[in-house]
Amino acid sequence: MQSAWKKTPGRPPANSQDQSTADRILQVAADLFMAQGYEKVTVDVVAKECQVTKATVYYYYASKASLFTASVVRLMNEIVTRMKMILSSPKPLRDRLNLITQIRLQTGGTQLDFEMVMNEAVPSLTPEQIRAMRDSEELLTSIISEEFAKEIERGRIRPLPPRLYAHAYVSLLNAFHAKAHGEHRDEWPATQVAKDLMDFFWSGADSPLSVVE
Amino acid sequence: MQSAWKKTPGRPPANSQDQSTADRILQVAADLFMAQGYEKVTVDVVAKECQVTKATVYYYYASKASLFTASVVRLMNEIVTRMKMILSSPKPLRDRLNLITQIRLQTGGTQLDFEMVMNEAVPSLTPEQIRAMRDSEELLTSIISEEFAKEIERGRIRPLPPRLYAHAYVSLLNAFHAKAHGEHRDEWPATQVAKDLMDFFWSGADSPLSVVE
Amino acid sequence: MQSAWKKTPGRPPANSQDQSTADRILQVAADLFMAQGYEKVTVDVVAKECQVTKATVYYYYASKASLFTASVVRLMNEIVTRMKMILSSPKPLRDRLNLITQIRLQTGGTQLDFEMVMNEAVPSLTPEQIRAMRDSEELLTSIISEEFAKEIERGRIRPLPPRLYAHAYVSLLNAFHAKAHGEHRDEWPATQVAKDLMDFFWSGADSPLSVVE
Amino acid sequence: MQSAWKKTPGRPPANSQDQSTADRILQVAADLFMAQGYEKVTVDVVAKECQVTKATVYYYYASKASLFTASVVRLMNEIVTRMKMILSSPKPLRDRLNLITQIRLQTGGTQLDFEMVMNEAVPSLTPEQIRAMRDSEELLTSIISEEFAKEIERGRIRPLPPRLYAHAYVSLLNAFHAKAHGEHRDEWPATQVAKDLMDFFWSGADSPLSVVE
DNA sequence: CATGAATGAGTGTTCATTCAT
DNA sequence: GATGAATGAACACTCATTCAT
Numbered sequence: 028m029q030s031a032w033k034k035t036p037g038r039p040p041a042n043s044q045d046q047s048t049a050d051r052i053l054q055v056a057a058d059l060f061m062a063q064g065y066e067k068v069t070v071d072v073v074a075k076e077c078q079v080t081k082a083t084v085y086y087y088y089a090s091k092a093s094l095f096t097a098s099v100v101r102l103m104n105e106i107v108t109r110m111k112m113i114l115s116s117p118k119p120l121r122d123r124l125n126l127i128t129q130i131r132l133q134t135g136g137t138q139l140d141f142e143m144v145m146n147e148a149v150p151s152l153t154p155e156q157i158r159a160m161r162d163s164e165e166l167l168t169s170i171i172s173e174e175f176a177k178e179i180e181r182g183r184i185r186p187l188p189p190r191l192y193a194h195a196y197v198s199l200l201n202a203f204h205a206k207a208h209g210e211h212r213d214e215w216p217a218t219q220v221a222k223d224l225m226d227f228f229w230s231g232a233d234s235p236l237s238v239v240e
Numbered sequence: 241m242q243s244a245w246k247k248t249p250g251r252p253p254a255n256s257q258d259q260s261t262a263d264r265i266l267q268v269a270a271d272l273f274m275a276q277g278y279e280k281v282t283v284d285v286v287a288k289e290c291q292v293t294k295a296t297v298y299y300y301y302a303s304k305a306s307l308f309t310a311s312v313v314r315l316m317n318e319i320v321t322r323m324k325m326i327l328s329s330p331k332p333l334r335d336r337l338n339l340i341t342q343i344r345l346q347t348g349g350t351q352l353d354f355e356m357v358m359n360e361a362v363p364s365l366t367p368e369q370i371r372a373m374r375d376s377e378e379l380l381t382s383i384i385s386e387e388f389a390k391e392i393e394r395g396r397i398r399p400l401p402p403r404l405y406a407h408a409y410v411s412l413l414n415a416f417h418a419k420a421h422g423e424h425r426d427e428w429p430a431t432q433v434a435k436d437l438m439d440f441f442w443s444g445a446d447s448p449l450s451v452v453e
Numbered sequence: 454m455q456s457a458w459k460k461t462p463g464r465p466p467a468n469s470q471d472q473s474t475a476d477r478i479l480q481v482a483a484d485l486f487m488a489q490g491y492e493k494v495t496v497d498v499v500a501k502e503c504q505v506t507k508a509t510v511y512y513y514y515a516s517k518a519s520l521f522t523a524s525v526v527r528l529m530n531e532i533v534t535r536m537k538m539i540l541s542s543p544k545p546l547r548d549r550l551n552l553i554t555q556i557r558l559q560t561g562g563t564q565l566d567f568e569m570v571m572n573e574a575v576p577s578l579t580p581e582q583i584r585a586m587r588d589s590e591e592l593l594t595s596i597i598s599e600e601f602a603k604e605i606e607r608g609r610i611r612p613l614p615p616r617l618y619a620h621a622y623v624s625l626l627n628a629f630h631a632k633a634h635g636e637h638r639d640e641w642p643a644t645q646v647a648k649d650l651m652d653f654f655w656s657g658a659d660s661p662l663s664v665v666e
Numbered sequence: 667m668q669s670a671w672k673k674t675p676g677r678p679p680a681n682s683q684d685q686s687t688a689d690r691i692l693q694v695a696a697d698l699f700m701a702q703g704y705e706k707v708t709v710d711v712v713a714k715e716c717q718v719t720k721a722t723v724y725y726y727y728a729s730k731a732s733l734f735t736a737s738v739v740r741l742m743n744e745i746v747t748r749m750k751m752i753l754s755s756p757k758p759l760r761d762r763l764n765l766i767t768q769i770r771l772q773t774g775g776t777q778l779d780f781e782m783v784m785n786e787a788v789p790s791l792t793p794e795q796i797r798a799m800r801d802s803e804e805l806l807t808s809i810i811s812e813e814f815a816k817e818i819e820r821g822r823i824r825p826l827p828p829r830l831y832a833h834a835y836v837s838l839l840n841a842f843h844a845k846a847h848g849e850h851r852d853e854w855p856a857t858q859v860a861k862d863l864m865d866f867f868w869s870g871a872d873s874p875l876s877v878v879e
Numbered sequence: 880c881a882t883g884a885a886t887g888a889g890t891g892t893t894c895a896t897t898c899a900t
Numbered sequence: 901g902a903t904g905a906a907t908g909a910a911c912a913c914t915c916a917t918t919c920a921t
Contacts, residue, residue: 048880064360066279069915081916082882091916142418143356147277161423175445184445188428191436192445198415199408205355206407210374215401223404231444232388232397232405249897249907261905282890293907294891300905304891462886462918474884490786492705495911506886507913513884517912568844569782573703587849601871610871614854617862618871624841625834631781632833636800641827649830657870658814658823658831687901708894720895721903730895 049087052077057098061141065095065148095148096156103141103163110170120178124196125225131200132207132217132224140201168193199224262300265290270311274354278308278361308361309369316354316376323383333391337409338438344413345420345430345437353414381406412437475513478503483524487565491521491574521574522582529567529589536596546604550622551651557626558633558643558650566627594619625650688726691716696737703778704734704787734787735795742780742802749809759817763835764864770839771846771856771863779840807832838863 055076059068070091074081088094116123145160152160168190175192178184184192203224207217259267268289272281283304287294301307329336358373365373381403388405391397397405416437420430472480481502485494496517500507514520539553571586578586594616601618604610610618629650633643694715698707709730713720727733755762784799791799807829814831817823823831842863846856 063363066360067363070917071915080882082884082918083880085917086881142415143359146356146418147279147360150276150280185443187436187440187445190428191433191440194415194419195412195437195440198411202355202407202411202415205359215403220404223400224408227400227404227408227444229444229446230398231440231442232400233442249905251897251899251903251905283892284890295893295908296906298892299907302892462884464882464884464918464920489789492786493789496913497911508887508915509885511913512886515913565785568841569785572778572782572844573705573786576702576706611869613862613866613871616854617859617866620841620845621838621863621866624837628781628833628837628841631785641829646830649826650834653826653830653834653870655870655872656824657866657868658826659868709896710894719903721897721905722901724896725902 048077048079048083052079052084052087052094053098053101056094057102060095060098060144060148061102064144065151070094092148092152092156096152096159099141099145099160100163103160103167107163107167107170110167114170114174120174120183121229123174124228125221128200128221128225129218132204132221140204142198142201168197171196196228199228261290261292261296265292265297265300265307266311266314269307270315273308273311273357273361274315277357278364283307305361305365305369309365309372312354312358312373313376316373316380320376320380320383323380327383327387333387333396334438334442336387337441338434341413341434341438342431345417345434353418355414381410384409409441412441474503474505474509478505478510478513478520479524479527482520483528486521486524486570486574487528487567490565490570491577496520518574518578518582522578522585525567525571525586526589529586529593533589533593533596536593540596540600546600546609547651547655549600550654551647554626554647554651555644558630558647566631568627594623597622622654625654687716687718687722691718691723691726691733692737692740695733696741699734699737699783699787700741700778700780703783704790709733731787731791731795735791735798738780738784738799739802742799742806746802746806746809749806753809753813759813759822760868762813763867764860767839767860767864768857771843771860779843781840807836810835835867838867 052073056068056073059073059076070084071081073094074084077084084094088097110127113127114123141164145164149157171193172189175184175189179186179189203220206212206215207220265286269281269286272286272289283297284294286307287297290297297307301310323340326340327336354377358377362370384406385402388397388402392399392402416433419428420433478499482494482499485499485502496510497507499520500510503510510520514523536553540549542549567590571590575583597619598615601610601615605612605615629646632638632641633646691712695707695712698712698715709723710720712733713723716723723733727736749766752766753762780803784803788796810832811828814823814828818825818828842859845851845854846859
């Protein structure tokens with residue numbers, strides 16, 4: 028869609044010149060970083076995977092750190108887009124989150140979690156880059172928070188800080204994603220994990236009886 | 241005067257002051273690894289921090305990977321010990337966990353979380369080393385699981401898999417530890433985070449009313 | 454003035470003068486390895502001798518072992534070429550070998566012998582590398598063997614295994630090369646050594662009279 | 667025999683104090699150096715093999731180089747002794763050398779040859795150490811030379827320089843020792859190699875007929 | 880637009896050697 | 901007589917980065 032029409036009036040979106048190479052690099056880099064972590068991925072490997080040379084990568088991105096930043100931001104935008112799509116459905120939040128959970132826990136082979144990769148990279152990044160990434164992240168969190176906030180207003184969930192819900196949800200998702208793909212994955216199938224996890228999420232640990240007391 | 245002397249080879253004059261060198265290295269290494277991650281910590285830096293040379297580190301530990309393994313196992317054992325101590329109190333589990341949460345969220349400057357550091361190191365470790373560490377980790381999880389299992393038997397918490405409770409608790413603890421020491425730490429004080437978090441943990445998101453319906 | 458400039462990274466200005474860097478490295482390496490043996494030659498020294506940095510050597514050769522292999526194979530090929538040239542002359546084999554002997558004993562300063570250097574390197578090489586080198590070596594031996602085989606057919610030399618002649622010849626050449634350049638080189642001049650050696654080679658130790666008996 | 671009587675008049679042989687440790691080290695070191703070469707053998711390994719610590723090795727020998735020198739000299743003396751024993755037999759030289767050849771080619775698994783190991787070590791040795799070793803070597807050569815000289819006097823072998831015979835013999839022995847234990851050892855059994863080699867040694871390459879012409 | 884060739888600053892690791900006990 | 905603890909100087913190898921083409 029984007030590359031279908033060539034000349035439109037007005038300033039073109041800055042980087043529409045040559046999507047192919049620059050963007051292919053970004054995509055490959057994102058995959059690699061998420062799969063192996065910041066330090067383990069060398070610029071050379073990114074280049075080889077894209078079938079270009081290291082110098083080409085540097086032609087487009089000033090440093091490994093900025094390649095990382097760009098690729099993570101890109102990835103985040105993608106995720107945010109998908110998130111928004113699912114969250115915009117008219118179904119109850121409960122159902123929507125359950126769906127997201129199911130999807131997340133079933134896909135993504137060896138992927139490390141976002142927070143982890145970011146934390147590893149932080150010491151190599153400039154403050155601006157860190158900011159750019161935190162903003163991406165924050166965007167995601169705020170979208171989710173927003174939904175919780177709405178639910179609170181509607182009296183459907185207890186009035187804790189919406190960001191607490193958002194963080195808790197994301198953390199649990201990531202942690203159990205790892206478990207679901209880790210050592211004991213066979214003993215505890217992903218679908219069941221997803222169900223149990225959401226059960227816990229909505230109802231907590233306490234038994235109703237003990238609450239009465 | 242103090243720094244004028246170059247280190248000379250040979251056995252240093254008996255000192256008998258504090259811990260053995262081997263153990264000092266272990267402790268320093270554990271701190272550094274937890275603060276900066278596996279890759280960022282160089283053997284040289286560990287050595288300098290201990291005021292010995294790199295070769296001394298290698299005198300005690302065969303490789304960076306085995307130093308890492310040893311230091312993490314040691315750290316885990318310490319944590320397990322402290323955990324056991326707190327968990328052995330006769331107070332209700334709820335109170336004991338609240339206490340642990342308070343402690344964890346209030347201490348430990350920039351520490352990365354255990355899972356994160358481990359995952360980063362994995363590609364550099366031998367299978368035996370990975371096993372050793374996973375075992376350490378597993379030990380901690382099983383201790384906590386055990387407590388949840390007992391609570392289930394007593395009918396105090398809902399009958400979900402005990403390991404789910406354990407993982408969820410640990411993950412939330414780590415995630416909010418990071419938040420509590422991250423950017424917005426001032427807006428949301430650690431004590432309050434701890435309270436909110438445990439509230440969520442015990443009662444979940446659902447409002448009681450919505451459950452009725 | 455010349456040495457005032459620090460080497461800067463990046464591609465050097467086109468020069469087009471002499472051989473490619475890769476080949477210069479190979480040649481220098483071959484010389485050094487033959488002069489000092491595998492272990493004593495450091496990659497750093499090879500680099501300095503070529504006026505490039507260590508990293509440049511690694512740009513062309515994946516490891517010290519593979520640099521060694523490549524340089525030895527190259528050297529062997531050169532030797533084989535020269536050998537073939539001399540051996541292709543229509544003169545009697547006796548004269549051709551005498552010529553080779555003269556040449557070998559008079560040249561090549563402190564060079565260690567091939568077999569020696571190889572044996573030292575073997576523990577550091579991969580099986581494939583060892584094979585590549587043994588093949589190079591075998592080629593030389595078989596070329597010489599071939600000549601002896603022809604002489605046997607013509608009835609000019611006694612029918613011992615051709616490879617025995619080849620090995621014996623090469624071994625003696627190397628051993629006396631060392632002597633001719635060793636301690637007592639002045640007392641026993643190279644030309645005379647060559648003559649005596651070939652005399653022994655063709656006629657052996659036995660006095661004709663003692664054979665009769 | 668040496669350690670059978672304890673106190674005899676006269677100065678005791680210098681190092682008779684504690685033969686056990688110092689000499690055990692020497693023996694083990696000799697074996698290792700001959701099997702693996704100078705550089706590959708670490709002082710630590712020598713120590714471990716002797717079940718003492720590195721420091722103990724240094725207690726007896728000032729440096730790796732001097733340990734090497736001492737162990738090689740010792741080894742040489744042993745060889746010289748054995749050589750002398752065999753050479754002192756009243757049998758014809760031809761038979762005596764054939765015997766030595768048989769023995770040498772059949773024994774000594776992976777042993778590198780003496781010359782090789784020495785050459786590798788030379789750059790690490792002091793001039794005095796090199797001298798000591800060359801002297802040991804020279805002793806062996808001169809013993810063999812002496813026998814050839816006698817044979818020349820008796821008119822049994824042709825009047826070439828005796829040292830040429832000695833060097834040629836030793837070189838061939840070492841070279842074919844390597845072959846006899848190298849890759850093609852099965853195709854060409856040691857006993858046959860020994861026979862062929864000595865045939866060549868005594869009679870050379872030339873066929874008798876071609877000599878006539 | 881893209882690259883080949885080169886660098887510099889590490890990084891883990893080894894090893895001969897030393898010295899107080 | 902023997903050793904445990906420590907060092908320093910290398911060394912092989914890696915990787916992000918640069919620059920002329």
